Amino acid sequence: MTVVGEQDAARALSAGAVVAVPTDTVYGLAADPSRPGATALLFALKDRPGDVALPVLVADGAQARHLVDPEGWTPALDRLVQEFWPGALTVVARRRAGLVWDLGGDAGTIGLRCPAADVVRRLCRVVGPLAATSANPHGQAPLTTAQDVVACFGADQPVLDGGTCGEPPSTVVDLTGDTPRCLRAGAIGWDEILRVSLR
Numbered sequence: 001m002t003v004v005g006e007q008d009a010a011r012a013l014s015a016g017a018v019v020a021v022p023t024d025t026v027y028g029l030a031a032d033p034s035r036p037g038a039t040a041l042l043f044a045l046k047d048r049p050g051d052v053a054l055p056v057l058v059a060d061g062a063q064a065r066h067l068v069d070p071e072g073w074t075p076a077l078d079r080l081v082q083e084f085w086p087g088a089l090t091v092v093a094r095r096r097a098g099l100v101w102d103l104g105g106d107a108g109t110i111g112l113r114c115p116a117a118d119v120v121r122r123l124c125r126v127v128g129p130l131a132a133t134s135a136n137p138h139g140q141a142p143l144t145t146a147q148d149v150v151a152c153f154g155a156d157q158p159v160l161d162g163g164t165c166g167e168p169p170s171t172v173v174d175l176t177g178d179t180p181r182c183l184r185a186g187a188i189g190w191d192e193i194l195r196v197s198l199r
Helices: 006-014 038-046 061-065 075-084 118-127 146-153 190-197
Strands: 019-022 027-031 089-094 109-113 130-134 171-174 181-184
Touching (some): 006 118, 019 118, 027 038, 027 146, 038 130, 075 089, 075 190, 118 130, 171 190
Parallel strands (some): 089 171
Antiparallel strands (some): 019 027, 027 130, 089 109, 171 181
């Protein structure tokens, strides 16, 4: 299988390729959304419908802020980021004007996560924010090892091997309205999300 190191993964991502990466939850398929056609490759590889938006992985909160409308970076969003990043929390916020990445779904919003996976955050620092989704065909179970990824997507698929990744998915919170809304239950309980966001 095509196992790559961090430097080769960064080069491949910067060239517009899709690379499978280990995260703190499961393996993901990642692409640089600033490269023309890169997210289209990701959608095609996963067979993901275009109306299902791709979340974006970031190195830290500062990188995330550059992608969000300044008025959309609300106190509730800031509290959640401070409390749960890096970690299994995806926040959906209003996208910064002029950010025309093809992420699918609503072009006015963006889903952001800072994973508790050092290797992914390092890639984000080198390449920039990465559009990513779980490494599996759409609607099927997430893949938890590099070997599983290759068995599913073929020997030519670049994979950064990080061992076994099989933790619960991130909790997804929509913060574009007046109150937080749960889009997906995950590793962080909803009671905890409300406790932090509404305090």
